[in-house]
Amino acid sequence: MRGRKLTAALAFVAGTGFTLFGYDQGVMSALLTANQFEKVFPEVITGSGYPANHATLQSFVVAIYEIGCLFGALANLWLGDRLGRRKTIFIGGSIMIVGAILQTTSFTYAQMIVARIITGLGNGLNTSTVPSYHAECSPAAKRGSFIMVEGALITFGIMISYVISFSFYWLTGSSAQWRVPISFQIILALMMIIGVLFLPESPRWLAKKGRNLEALAVIAALEDKDYTSDSVQLTYHGIREAIDAESRSTDSERSPLREVFTNGRSQNFRRACLGVVNQCFQQITGINLITYYATLLFQRLGLDDVKSRIIAAGNGTEYFLASLIAIFLIDRVGRRPLMLFGAIGQTITMVLLAVLGKINTPGCQVASAVLLFVFNSFFAIGWLGMTWLYPAEIVGLRIRAPANAFSTASNWIFNFVVVMVTGPAFSSIGWRTYIVFAALNAFIIPVVYFFFPETKGRSLEDMDVIFALAYNEGVSPVGVSLRDDIPPAGSPEADEILGVRPRSTRSDAVDEQNKQ
Numbered sequence: 001m002r003g004r005k006l007t008a009a010l011a012f013v014a015g016t017g018f019t020l021f022g023y024d025q026g027v028m029s030a031l032l033t034a035n036q037f038e039k040v041f042p043e044v045i046t047g048s049g050y051p052a053n054h055a056t057l058q059s060f061v062v063a064i065y066e067i068g069c070l071f072g073a074l075a076n077l078w079l080g081d082r083l084g085r086r087k088t089i090f091i092g093g094s095i096m097i098v099g100a101i102l103q104t105t106s107f108t109y110a111q112m113i114v115a116r117i118i119t120g121l122g123n124g125l126n127t128s129t130v131p132s133y134h135a136e137c138s139p140a141a142k143r144g145s146f147i148m149v150e151g152a153l154i155t156f157g158i159m160i161s162y163v164i165s166f167s168f169y170w171l172t173g174s175s176a177q178w179r180v181p182i183s184f185q186i187i188l189a190l191m192m193i194i195g196v197l198f199l200p201e202s203p204r205w206l207a208k209k210g211r212n213l214e215a216l217a218v219i220a221a222l223e224d225k226d227y228t229s230d231s232v233q234l235t236y237h238g239i240r241e242a243i244d245a246e247s248r249s250t251d252s253e254r255s256p257l258r259e260v261f262t263n264g265r266s267q268n269f270r271r272a273c274l275g276v277v278n279q280c281f282q283q284i285t286g287i288n289l290i291t292y293y294a295t296l297l298f299q300r301l302g303l304d305d306v307k308s309r310i311i312a313a314g315n316g317t318e319y320f321l322a323s324l325i326a327i328f329l330i331d332r333v334g335r336r337p338l339m340l341f342g343a344i345g346q347t348i349t350m351v352l353l354a355v356l357g358k359i360n361t362p363g364c365q366v367a368s369a370v371l372l373f374v375f376n377s378f379f380a381i382g383w384l385g386m387t388w389l390y391p392a393e394i395v396g397l398r399i400r401a402p403a404n405a406f407s408t409a410s411n412w413i414f415n416f417v418v419v420m421v422t423g424p425a426f427s428s429i430g431w432r433t434y435i436v437f438a439a440l441n442a443f444i445i446p447v448v449y450f451f452f453p454e455t456k457g458r459s460l461e462d463m464d465v466i467f468a469l470a471y472n473e474g475v476s477p478v479g480v481s482l483r484d485d486i487p488p489a490g491s492p493e494a495d496e497i498l499g500v501r502p503r504s505t506r507s508d509a510v511d512e513q514n515k516q
Contacts, residue, residue: 001198003224007138011149013195014134017089017126018150018388020096020188022157024123026316027181028062029294030165030309036177043109046423057109059423062292064113066416068099068120073128073408075121077257080401084209085133085202088125093193095122100185119185120412126192127388128408132400135392136202137222140459144330144389151385152323157188158291159316166309204397204460207239215239238461238490242397245464245498257402265499267467267477268399274452275391275407281444282387283414285346286437287379290315290372292419297372300426301365311369318373322380329381334456335390336448342382343444349375350438357431387411393455396464453481461489468497 001009031037038045044058072092079088099119106112131147138146164181171177203222206215219235220227227233245266260272290297294315298308329338353371356364391407392400425433455463458481466486470477480486487493 002221006200006221006224007146009195010134010137010199011146013089013192013199014130014150015153016188016192016195017093017130019153019157019160020093020185020192021123021127022154022159023161023185023188024065024119024157025154025288025291026158026161026294027165027185028065029292029296030162030169030312031178031181032058032062033295033299033305034165034169034178035172036175040107040175040178041109041112046427055423055427059420061109061112061116063416063419065116065120065123066412066419068117069124069127070120070409070412070416071117072121072124072126073405073412074124076125076128076405076408077402079125080129080132080405081205081208081256084205085129085136086196086199088129089133089196090193092122092125092129093189093196095119095125096189097186097193098122100183100189103185104179104183122189124408124412127411128405129401131388132392132404133202135389135460136204136400137200137218139223140457140462142331143393144335144456145327147389147392148323148327148330148385150388151380152320152327154384155316155320155323155380159313159320162294162309162313162316166313169306169309203236204239204400207236208243208397212236212240234488234490235459238459238488238494239397241490241495241498241500242461242464245468245500256399260399260402260406265468265471266396266398266464267471268396268403270477271395271463271467272399272403272406274394275403276410277447278390278394278452279387279407279411280414281343281447282383283411283418284437284440285343285379285383285444286350286418286434286440287375287383288415288418289422289433289437290376293422294372298369301369302362303369315373315376319376319380322377323384326381326385330385330389331456334454335386336452336454338382339386339448339452340382340445342378342386343441343448345378345382346375347438347441347445349378350434350441354431354434354438357434360431390452390455393458393460394453394463397460451478453477455481458486459489462486462494465489465494465497468499472497 032044041061043054044061046054046058076088096119099115099122102115102118103112106115131150134147134150135143161181164184168177168180200218200221203215203218206218216227216232216236220232223232225232259268262268263270294312295308298311303311326338349371353368356368356371391404395403453466458466466480467477469486470480487497
């Protein structure tokens with residue numbers, strides 16, 4: 001495959017991985033109150049007449065998945081650069097299949113807990129690898145929209161999880177009511193691991209490992225051009241110069257993991273922190289109040305079992321449709337404006353939810369249900385796909401695998417905290433829970449404005465130039481990223497900023513190819 005066919009195949013495999021991710025997030029929402037699920041796992045039943053700790057146990061069976069994802073993401077610190085992107089994705093998908101089988105066949109609360117941890121391990125590997133792999137294989141002009149498609153497919157996965165769960169809700173006399181929706185994960189995981197077998201490895205990982213001819217061949221295939229074309233050579237040269245610059249500015253014997261904690265011209269630690277904070281911000285917005293507990297939230301607003309599931313399915317559908325907007329905006333508007341737009345809208349929505357929750361009349365309950373849809377829209381446009389795109393863009397190639405492992409781990413840590421405290425929080429402080437999340441969303445706004453550089457239209461290697469220039473001039477990389485006079489990676493001017501010896505944009509690769 002070459003050109004558009006190869007790009008489409010990459011998008012399909014990456015998209016399947018994130019559809020699976022979204023499906024996993026949403027599938028437990030409706031199952032928690034399904035009668036057959038409660039029959040097998042009575043520990044999740046809450047309300048009058050049941051022990052007070054059941055609210056915690058209910059949250060725990062949902063949130064423990066995030067702990068598995070956390071350890072899976074951290075495992076990528078050691079696996080990501082050793083195995084490569086494709087093998088890591090294959091292993092992650094295989095582990096998820098094992099976990100999904102164990103979940104489907106669970107008969108005790110403890111077995112379900114263990115099964116969800118195993119499933120999470122695989123998903124943690126995937127979510128810390130797939131965005132990097134897709135970003136490293138995408139052109140700068142379209143990279144944002146390509147990764148935003150992954151974000152949209154998270155919501156697509158959530159939507160189909162609600163629809164499938166609702167479809168099987170009527171099987172009230174069979175455990176297929178919950179076992180079949182959970183087992184559907186296996187189909188998605190199989191599609192992903194079979195698809196990745198037909199794809200090339202990331203050209204940037206290949207170049208990092210010294211497999212330069214393979215890297216050049218992949219770049220040429222992605223662009224559907226001859227290896228001697230100027231654009232292919234410039235991309236290749238930019239990658240090689242970025243690798244050379246990183247190796248010259250750091251101790252070559254030092255591991256990439258240790259490099260994460262260095263600064264200097266490469267600004268590794270600062271850039272890794274931006275990725276970690278970006279992922280943290282996605283979770284503290286409070287989106288998983290809705291994603292994991294949609295059915296329960298609508299029941300709390302006075303809807304019965306059936307209506308709450310119908311509205312939850314509608315909520316997931318609207319969430320998916322809103323996420324499509326970001327695909328068309330991300331490479332036109334940029335990353336910073338969308339993050340700010342989302343945070344401002346989410347803050348206002350949470351404040352309104354708190355006010356309406358305090359008043360709590362039938363009319364306010366209807367308005368609150370509508371606002372849950374509104375919150376989804378702001379989040380889908382501003383933050384849904386952003387945190388799978390931005391951390392992969394902001395860090396350098398040498399530390400990309402460990403830095404993305406840390407940033408994805410941040411996502412899962414705060415995901416766990418939010419999901420774990422939601423049930424007890426609503427039981428203890430009710431509508432005031434929304435005030436907490438309103439304050440957290442408001443905090444995001446100034447941090448993004450003052451500390452997050454823009455990456456729109458920049459190649460991954462261009463970001464090395466931006467941070468090096470900011471370091472050389474002693475200014476903020478935010479201001480530098482908004483300038484129009486930044487030389488492209490691979491040019492002599494960029495080589496000078498990076499502090500490397502300029503080379504011909506062609507001779508290195510062409511000579512090496514001719515030797516073959």
